[in-house]
Amino acid sequence: MDLLNLDTLSVAKQLLGYTLIHENEEGITSGIIVETEAYLQDDPACHAYRKKSERNAPMFGEAGTIYVYQIYGMHFCVNISTNQKDIGEAVLIRALEPVDGIELMKERRKTDVVKNLCSGPGKLVQAMAIHKGMNNWSILGNDLKIIPPKIEIPENEIITTTRIGITQGADLPYRFYLKGNKYISKR
């Protein structure tokens, strides 16, 4: 997928509208990516800002490498590595609009409120049963995968804002979401 080799900000924007799909023994779940954030090499909020380490190594992988990390001791977030190998940048998937497997998502999330299924990075990971074992896999493989939107998303449907939940680099406009979408995360 050529898209992922582009610069990280472009990838973050163009990933909007793609469908993320995960199938396991419980069934299939999928959702449209409606919110993303970019993390760049020269960005203090980026896990790969200082140097490569055991934890952030997937960010330095080939474009499409999956980076799953634990945050606040109890939640996990998914990222897709962008750009060329050895460049520590990635896009955080922050929210999905649920499509397939909504009943399964409800069970996993312990709620019947569809709006609360995937409206945050930790929520969608739980709803889609994404796990730490997927760290360093590739989005180009057959397990967790993405497919392009049927109709390309027009530029004027994409809103750009500052990122959520960070203190460093808080003024950088690296968060993107689909205009008017009901499934994006809250501050």
Add this chain to the structure above:
DNA sequence: CGTAAGATGAAG
């Protein structure tokens, strides 16, 4: 080594 802060979520 010790420890503070962290790309969050749910409840009060």
Add this chain to the structure above:
DNA sequence: TTCATCTTACGG
């Protein structure tokens, strides 16, 4: 607004 919960990165 608070707390749950724990790994990582950095300072001593």
